[in-house]
Amino acid sequence: MTTEARQYTVAELEGLGKTTGLQDSLYVLRRWPLVPFFILAVLVVCALFAPWLAPHDPEADQLRAVIASPAWYPPCEDGQISNKVQSCNTNGIPLGRDEKVYTFFLGADQLGRDLLSRIIYGARISLTFASIAIAVGVVVGTTLGLVAGYYGGLVDELVMRFTDVFTALPYIIVAISIVIVLGQNFYVIILVLALASWPGIVRLVRGQTLQVRNFDYIALAYVAGASTPRIMLNHLLPAVGNTIVVAMTLQVGSTILTESILAFLGAGVPPPTPSWGADISNGREYLGSAWWVAFFPGMAIFLTVLSFNFIGDWLRDRWDPRLRQI
Amino acid sequence: MKVFIARRLVLVIIAIIASTLIVFSLSRFQGGDPRYLMLNVGYTSPEIWDAWGDRLHLDKPLVVQYFIWLWNVVSKLDFGDSIKTSQPATEMIWQFAPASLQLGACAWLFVMVTGIPIGILSAVKRGTVWDAVGRTFALFGQALPPFWLGIMLILIFAVNLDWLPAGTRGHGVEWPGRLLYYIMPTVTLGWLASATVMRMVRSSMLEVLDSEFVKLARAKGVSQTSVIWKHAFRNALIPPLTVSVLILAGFIGGTVVTETVFAWPGLGFMVYQAINNIDFPVITAAVMVATVLTVMAIFLLDVLYALVDPRIRYT
Numbered sequence: 001m002t003t004e005a006r007q008y009t010v011a012e013l014e015g016l017g018k019t020t021g022l023q024d025s026l027y028v029l030r031r032w033p034l035v036p037f038f039i040l041a042v043l044v045v046c047a048l049f050a051p052w053l054a055p056h057d058p059e060a061d062q063l064r065a066v067i068a069s070p071a072w073y074p075p076c077e078d079g080q081i082s083n084k085v086q087s088c089n090t091n092g093i094p095l096g097r098d099e100k101v102y103t104f105f106l107g108a109d110q111l112g113r114d115l116l117s118r119i120i121y122g123a124r125i126s127l128t129f130a131s132i133a134i135a136v137g138v139v140v141g142t143t144l145g146l147v148a149g150y151y152g153g154l155v156d157e158l159v160m161r162f163t164d165v166f167t168a169l170p171y172i173i174v175a176i177s178i179v180i181v182l183g184q185n186f187y188v189i190i191l192v193l194a195l196a197s198w199p200g201i202v203r204l205v206r207g208q209t210l211q212v213r214n215f216d217y218i219a220l221a222y223v224a225g226a227s228t229p230r231i232m233l234n235h236l237l238p239a240v241g242n243t244i245v246v247a248m249t250l251q252v253g254s255t256i257l258t259e260s261i262l263a264f265l266g267a268g269v270p271p272p273t274p275s276w277g278a279d280i281s282n283g284r285e286y287l288g289s290a291w292w293v294a295f296f297p298g299m300a301i302f303l304t305v306l307s308f309n310f311i312g313d314w315l316r317d318r319w320d321p322r323l324r325q326i
Numbered sequence: 327m328k329v330f331i332a333r334r335l336v337l338v339i340i341a342i343i344a345s346t347l348i349v350f351s352l353s354r355f356q357g358g359d360p361r362y363l364m365l366n367v368g369y370t371s372p373e374i375w376d377a378w379g380d381r382l383h384l385d386k387p388l389v390v391q392y393f394i395w396l397w398n399v400v401s402k403l404d405f406g407d408s409i410k411t412s413q414p415a416t417e418m419i420w421q422f423a424p425a426s427l428q429l430g431a432c433a434w435l436f437v438m439v440t441g442i443p444i445g446i447l448s449a450v451k452r453g454t455v456w457d458a459v460g461r462t463f464a465l466f467g468q469a470l471p472p473f474w475l476g477i478m479l480i481l482i483f484a485v486n487l488d489w490l491p492a493g494t495r496g497h498g499v500e501w502p503g504r505l506l507y508y509i510m511p512t513v514t515l516g517w518l519a520s521a522t523v524m525r526m527v528r529s530s531m532l533e534v535l536d537s538e539f540v541k542l543a544r545a546k547g548v549s550q551t552s553v554i555w556k557h558a559f560r561n562a563l564i565p566p567l568t569v570s571v572l573i574l575a576g577f578i579g580g581t582v583v584t585e586t587v588f589a590w591p592g593l594g595f596m597v598y599q600a601i602n603n604i605d606f607p608v609i610t611a612a613v614m615v616a617t618v619l620t621v622m623a624i625f626l627l628d629v630l631y632a633l634v635d636p637r638i639r640y641t
Contacts, residue, residue: 161337165344168624170616172582173594176601177352177609257471261583264473265598280474284587287481294481298474306469 033314036307043304046123054117055105059272062112067290070107107292110282115292118274119300125275126304130255133193138248140194141201146232146240148202149209160206163199171196172261179267189259189268196258197251204247208240215239242319250312253305260301276301330632338625345617346399350392353606399614406607408600415611418596423578425495426585426592429515430577432508436516437523437573442566444520445527449535449562450554460524467521476514476587483510493589515584519573523566530562568627575623579616 028034046053106115148159175192182188212218213236221235262268263277271278276297283294361378379385383394398404405415440463448460484492496507534540535558543557580593589595593612600608 161340162344164624165341165348168341168617168620169345169348170576170579170613170620173580173597173601173609173613173616174348174352176582176598177613180601180604181352253469257469260471261473264471265582265586266602277471277473280471280477284477287477288485291481294474294477298471298478301471301474302469305471306465309465309468 033307033310036310039303039307040311043123043127043307046120047127050121050124054114054120055103056114056117058113058117058121058274060113062108062114065104065108065112067110067286067293068104068108068112069290070292071103071105073107073292106296107290109279109293110286110290113272115279115296118279119276119297121274122276122279122297122300123304125269125273126256126259126301129189129193129259130252133190133255133259134197134248134251136190136194137197137251138201138244141198142205142237142240142244144198145202145205146209146236149206150213150228150232150236152210152213156206159202163202166195166199171258172265175258175262176265176267179262184267184270186269189262192262192267193255193259197255200251201244201247204243205240208243209236212236212239246312246316246319249308249315253308253312256301256308257305327632331629334625334628338621341621342614342618345621346396346614347392349610349613350395353610354388354391405611405614408608409605410600410603410608415607418608419593419611419615422580422591422593422596425590426580426594427578429508429511429585429590429592430574430581432512433516433519433577434570434574436512437520438570440516441520441523441570442527442563445524445566446531446554446559448524449528449531452532460528464521464524464528467517467524470517472514472518473583473587475517476510476584479510479514480587495590511584511588511590514587515577515581519570519577523570523573526566526569527562530565531558534558534562571623571627572620575619576616579619580612 104114104116106119108114109118144159144163148156175195178192178195179188218231218235221231226235259268260275260277260280263275264281266278266281268275268278279297280294280301283290283292283297286293361375361382361384365375365378383391386394398406403416407414408418411418444460444463448457451457479490480492483490490509491507492510494507496504499507535553540553540557543553548557580595580597582594582598584590585592585594586598593615597609597612599605600612
């Protein structure tokens with residue numbers, strides 16, 4: 001019994017390796033997280049150029065426009081407004097009939113402040129907090145991790161137990177307590193957010209350092225008379241650099257989430273400064289009549305965190321396959 | 327083994343003492359005098375002010391104050407009385423704990439029932455649609471702000487569709503029907519944790535499926551079902567189980583966000599109100615409960631591992 005080999009025509013053979021345009025683009029999308037990069041680019045532009053991009057003043061009340069619906073939302077009452085670009089409040093009264101037309105692309109909140117502008121300015125707050133807090137967390141975490149991993153023994157034990165204690169504390173409760181006691185200001189919030197980010201980095205850096213420390217080049221550096229700070233900064237730090245960058249990226253998403261949780265619970269930047277989490281908290285009161293007040297800031301957080309997590313995963317796969325398990 | 331357990335116990339005690347230090351210093355932060363937080367300075371007579379001072383032993387040095395506080399906590403479980411309600415903080419913990427326990431147990435079940443199967447499916451059918459669905463589930467869980475998720479669930483299922491009740495714990499409702507009240511809080515609380523567990527199951531399954539002994543089993547002709555469940559699953563379950571115990575401890579200790587969104591009368595809800603009233607006895611009690619739960623969970627896991635896994639050295 002023989003099986004006949006399938007005969008390919010030349011055309012078929014040429015077609016085998018070819019992919020359609022759609023497949024190509026899907027492949028590119030999988031290899032490069034273009035959509036997350038795009039979202040982040042928009043976010044960064046918003047944060048940098050908020051005053052020029054925002055259509056309204058994010059902190060200006062407009063009491064005629066309290067919980068006004070988004071401009072594209074179905075008109076309030078039939079026939080009441082012909083101009084679709086207008087917004088109206090929930091009573092069905094078109095806004096600015098008298099002298100001025102207010103347009104709220106994403107609606108307005110309970111004080112009539114433009115939600116789109118608040119989201120654009122909120123990007124500023126979120127990104128600033130996240131980047132500074134992570135920078136602080138990374139510096140502290142890396143230093144402690146390097147020291148613990150390099151010295152080992154008692155130092156290692158002390159640092160790691162200290163880290164364990166911080167991990168075991170109920171973070172949200174302690175964080176809000178600190179903010180309430182020390183006051184709701186920029187530095188306190190940075191401190192609290194940094195508290196969340198350093199223990200994870202200590203563990204990662206320590207783990208990597210423990211491995212790298214035993215490599216021959218470290219021993220050689222020691223024999224050659226390099227001082228301890230030199231070994232740590234010039235020899236150990238570059239070896240754990242990739243891990244740190246990946247851990248940082250993965251941390252951005254969760255820091256932004258934490259910041260929004262704190263803001264939601266009333267321990268964020270004080271009002272009227274726009275903050276995504278606080279805006280959701282405001283919108284909660286108006287769920288039945290104005291869903292957009294809580295919905296859009298939440299979407300902003302969701303998309304931002306999703307993008308950062310995506311990019312973090314992608315970076316980890318590319319740069320640091322050892323970490324894949326997390 | 328005994329030495330190992332003793333050593334771990336010492337570490338547990340050190341961790342708990344360290345956390346009491348942190349918590350205590352928090353309550354003495356504002357100028358070192360908690361009376362500024364507790365009493366309204368302008369409206370308090372000097373007698374009352376001094377009486378509170380005596381009661382809190384403020385005339386003694388800070389170190390002595392700490393040891394008095396610690397002694398009360400250790401010997402009588404006395405964290406002091408709530409400033410708002412004058413009820414002993416320990417009593418309040420007992421009063422609010424059942425709700426957290428019930429919700430925590432439900433959410434933990436949800437985490438196990440979703441996280442583990444989705445993780446396995448995702449790993450076994452790697453690269454297929456199933457995998458994509460599973461990973462999307464995890465990505466969403468890790469990116470959705472929990473409070474927003476809760477609010478949106480209320481908006482969709484309670485306000486618009488009117489399918490699920492929200493805002494109460496279903497007091498007085500007969501039991502099977504009362505479960506409806508648990509659905510939204512459970513999902514809100516559990517999704518993030520479920521995503522974590524799913525990712526861990528997936529990666530550890532992938533690792534085990536790639537190992538030599540699974541290849542050997544396959545080469546022997548063991549069926550796919552048997553390979554997945556008997557060989558791979560058992561070995562891949564350890565890391566996610568570890569995390570799940572810590573998750574349970576965290577849930578039971580009270581979750582501020584979910585309980586606040588759903589007005590769920592648990593420890594998280596209690597402590598959030600206490601924070602807004604700057605009610606330090608209650609805050610410290612809640613923080614200590616949560617910390618001790620977590621530390622004990624870690625301790626039990628360590629001991630359990632040492633018992634089960636002979637490769638762990640007793641150091």
